[in-house]
Amino acid sequence: MKIADITVQEFRYTSRIGRDSEGHAHPGNLDLTGSLVTVVTDDGAEGHCLGGSKEFVEQIVRPRIVGKDPFHREYIWQDLAERTRRWNMDDKGLAAVDMALWDLAGKVTGQPVYKLIGAYRDKVKAYASTMVGDDIEGGLNTPEAYANFAETCVARGYKAIKIHSFYPPKAGAPDPRLDADICRAVRERVGPDIALMLDPYHDYNREEALYLGRELEKLEFAWYEEPMNEYSIASYVWLTQRLDIPVLAPEVALGRHHTRAEWIERGACDMLRVGVGDVGGITPSLKVIALAECFRMSMDVHGPHPGNLHLLGSMRNAEFFERGLLHPHVDYETPAPYLNSIHDPIDSDGYVQMPQAPGLGYDFNFEYIRDNAV
Amino acid sequence: MKIADITVQEFRYTSRIGRDSEGHAHPGNLDLTGSLVTVVTDDGAEGHCLGGSKEFVEQIVRPRIVGKDPFHREYIWQDLAERTRRWNMDDKGLAAVDMALWDLAGKVTGQPVYKLIGAYRDKVKAYASTMVGDDIEGGLNTPEAYANFAETCVARGYKAIKIHSFYPPKAGAPDPRLDADICRAVRERVGPDIALMLDPYHDYNREEALYLGRELEKLEFAWYEEPMNEYSIASYVWLTQRLDIPVLAPEVALGRHHTRAEWIERGACDMLRVGVGDVGGITPSLKVIALAECFRMSMDVHGPHPGNLHLLGSMRNAEFFERGLLHPHVDYETPAPYLNSIHDPIDSDGYVQMPQAPGLGYDFNFEYIRDNAV
Numbered sequence: 001m002k003i004a005d006i007t008v009q010e011f012r013y014t015s016r017i018g019r020d021s022e023g024h025a026h027p028g029n030l031d032l033t034g035s036l037v038t039v040v041t042d043d044g045a046e047g048h049c050l051g052g053s054k055e056f057v058e059q060i061v062r063p064r065i066v067g068k069d070p071f072h073r074e075y076i077w078q079d080l081a082e083r084t085r086r087w088n089m090d091d092k093g094l095a096a097v098d099m100a101l102w103d104l105a106g107k108v109t110g111q112p113v114y115k116l117i118g119a120y121r122d123k124v125k126a127y128a129s130t131m132v133g134d135d136i137e138g139g140l141n142t143p144e145a146y147a148n149f150a151e152t153c154v155a156r157g158y159k160a161i162k163i164h165s166f167y168p169p170k171a172g173a174p175d176p177r178l179d180a181d182i183c184r185a186v187r188e189r190v191g192p193d194i195a196l197m198l199d200p201y202h203d204y205n206r207e208e209a210l211y212l213g214r215e216l217e218k219l220e221f222a223w224y225e226e227p228m229n230e231y232s233i234a235s236y237v238w239l240t241q242r243l244d245i246p247v248l249a250p251e252v253a254l255g256r257h258h259t260r261a262e263w264i265e266r267g268a269c270d271m272l273r274v275g276v277g278d279v280g281g282i283t284p285s286l287k288v289i290a291l292a293e294c295f296r297m298s299m300d301v302h303g304p305h306p307g308n309l310h311l312l313g314s315m316r317n318a319e320f321f322e323r324g325l326l327h328p329h330v331d332y333e334t335p336a337p338y339l340n341s342i343h344d345p346i347d348s349d350g351y352v353q354m355p356q357a358p359g360l361g362y363d364f365n366f367e368y369i370r371d372n373a374v
Numbered sequence: 375m376k377i378a379d380i381t382v383q384e385f386r387y388t389s390r391i392g393r394d395s396e397g398h399a400h401p402g403n404l405d406l407t408g409s410l411v412t413v414v415t416d417d418g419a420e421g422h423c424l425g426g427s428k429e430f431v432e433q434i435v436r437p438r439i440v441g442k443d444p445f446h447r448e449y450i451w452q453d454l455a456e457r458t459r460r461w462n463m464d465d466k467g468l469a470a471v472d473m474a475l476w477d478l479a480g481k482v483t484g485q486p487v488y489k490l491i492g493a494y495r496d497k498v499k500a501y502a503s504t505m506v507g508d509d510i511e512g513g514l515n516t517p518e519a520y521a522n523f524a525e526t527c528v529a530r531g532y533k534a535i536k537i538h539s540f541y542p543p544k545a546g547a548p549d550p551r552l553d554a555d556i557c558r559a560v561r562e563r564v565g566p567d568i569a570l571m572l573d574p575y576h577d578y579n580r581e582e583a584l585y586l587g588r589e590l591e592k593l594e595f596a597w598y599e600e601p602m603n604e605y606s607i608a609s610y611v612w613l614t615q616r617l618d619i620p621v622l623a624p625e626v627a628l629g630r631h632h633t634r635a636e637w638i639e640r641g642a643c644d645m646l647r648v649g650v651g652d653v654g655g656i657t658p659s660l661k662v663i664a665l666a667e668c669f670r671m672s673m674d675v676h677g678p679h680p681g682n683l684h685l686l687g688s689m690r691n692a693e694f695f696e697r698g699l700l701h702p703h704v705d706y707e708t709p710a711p712y713l714n715s716i717h718d719p720i721d722s723d724g725y726v727q728m729p730q731a732p733g734l735g736y737d738f739n740f741e742y743i744r745d746n747a748v
Contacts, residue, residue, distance in 0.1 A: 071485065073492035078690050109483035109490075111445065116483075116490060118447035118657060261668035265639060283492060290664030294635035316452050 047104025052096030098281025106359030114313030127160035129324030143185035160195035174201035246270035275302030421478025426470030472655025480733030488687030501534035503698030517559035534569035548575035610642035620644035649676025
């Protein structure tokens with residue numbers, strides 16, 4: 001079996017989000033261009049993944065992978081990863097190609113991806129991951145509004161909630177005392193049995209980060225995520241040595257699996273983060289997960305991507321699937337127009353079942369994508 | 375699909391090796407008991423692996439895995455690995471169960487194991503791995519005898535040779551000067567273009583190990599393997615800091631992937647070792663390989679097990695397949711009586727092709743195994 005072609009189809013759709021001046025998501029209805037990577041083999045098998053850069057695929061990927069065995073994922077990933085140095089392409093384009101190959105492998109073998117990897121579980125607990133704060137009436141505009149929304153999430157079945165607190169450009173943010181107010185309001189409302197986590201503003205100084213960490217310890221939060229600039233690893237060493245609450249990182253630091261090894265060797269975090277979009281796909285994510293497992297570290301998997309759901313189906317050292325971003329005014333349960341169904345429906349106990357369809361388990365509306373092609 | 379049963383069939387055969395008082399292999403014809411692990415599913419699929427302990431499978435494994443999904447390899451491995459603490463079972467029994475599940479997954483999906491993992495290559499360079507020295511005429515009894523045998527290996531196509539030198543109980547061993555004599559004789563005979571490696575006696579003191587390492591540097595050896603007791607990690611830190619030649623370890627140190635993480639964190643080796651029999655199967659080996667890759671370390675894969683061959687088919691950070699142990703008087707090319715063919719034939723360029731049959735690629739003579747059942 002050989003790869004016959006790889007293409008990127010761009011299409012228009014209206015999202016349910018808007019973005020503020022710092023790039024954070026809020027309710028809205030942005031007109032966006034999506035993209036779909038498709039790998040086709042000489043015997044007609046196909047693999048797909050959302051995302052992917054047309055330029056990267058056409059200039060770099062296609063000339064290098066056409067004619068290759070699509071099961072040579074490790075070779076293809078290593079080869080493309082080397083190419084991204086000069087081209088300065090981000091890891092998201094690489095991730096989409098890698099995951100299209102995993103999707104293809106699943107379809108050819110009749111297995112969901114997490115079983116190809118080697119399954120650990122068939123369902124995973126989800127946490128409700130909130131959007132960042134806003135000025136919307138009935139939104140996430142006050143500590144009490146967060147508490148109200150947390151109560152709604154618990155009523156839906158969630159056993160865990162991760163708060164994204166007040167970030168710039170919201171007036172008054174960043175302020176660790178305001179973050180603590182939000183966390184306190186939520187803890188008081190949901191009680192002691194719901195796991196709570198915080199992902200606050202990501203550029204506090206050391207003293208602010210320590211103050212907020214101590215507040216979270218009093219509130220018995222489960223982890224504390226990226227409160228400082230990740231390029232100051234020394235600051236994370238400093239913070240991690242002081243706090244009892246697990247410090248979770250890194251997310252945005254580039255350098256894929258190599259960077260995660262540096263953080264562990266430096267002792268810069270208590271829990272390690274991975275995400276298919278952050279490190280370049282499932283193939284390198286498996287390396288990061290193995291790395292953490294070798295050092296017996298717990299993890300969080302960043303974001304609700306189907307690839308991340310399959311990672312969680314195959315790993316022991318993480319407890320939760322990140323579901324969201326959620327907001328009182330956004331309907332997360334209805335599929336985007338280019339999908340027939342969502343990949344991560346939640347049950348009344350707060351669990352998401354692993355997709356059982358072969359491959360990644362995307363349920364594309366190919367007609368929509370074709371009709372809205374750019 | 376559920377696991378319906380797991381069994382261990384023991385059988386008698388006559389090997390082509392004997393063992394000295396320290397357990398090292400030499401030419402011989404020992405009568406041995408082999409074992410074959412077989413996993414069967416409720417729909418009749420089967421997976422096999424040689425090795426495996428009847429006691430471990432019947433007392434620990436069977437009650438825990440019957441009824442489980444055979445694709446839940448990660449769960450099963452973690453669950454069984456925890457059970458081995460109290461029972462003090464070795465990792466080889468666990469490895470055989472894990473690899474029978476990988477074999478089954480390959481057969482169900484129609485893929486060789488290295489493609490399930492994600493392939494990096496379809497063939498791999500082999501090194502000729504010699505037996506340890508002996509007192510056999512025309513064997514490996516003098517430095518010149520090693521040189522003669524090395525010449526034979528090069529004539530067969532090998533581009534690399536790993537020497538196991540003189541070990542106790544051979545008279546005069548251990549002696550780093552004798553080891554250096556052997557290495558010098560082989561280097562002079564094969565010339566500069568053949569990669570040479572040394573695996574000497576494994577309990578030299580620091581000064582002996584440093585002396586021998588310096589000799590290997592002059593002879594441009596590719597790596598230097600386990601010259602000291604592996605439970606003295608500090609000795610390896612000491613040696614690795616001094617030598618330029620890559621120090622390769624650990625092999626026998628227990629503790630699976632966790633131990634390998636300790637060695638890296640301590641800076642106790644330059645190249646990292648893994649082997650399916652040493653760390654408990656393919657599942658934990660993949661973690662060790664990922665660990666090394668995260669730290670950009672090269673590796674060697676220990677031994678010619680089919681599981682190791684599949685690892686090499688899926689990884690970038692190792693160059694060679696260990697073929698052997700070889701000896702002038704032992705025919706490695708003829709299959710053992712319980713096999714119809716060997717899994718690792720070498721071509722005239724010194725490469726071994728990846729097995730293309732679904733699963734691990736064992737070619738069992740089931741009739742022989744049945745006829746010689748214990």
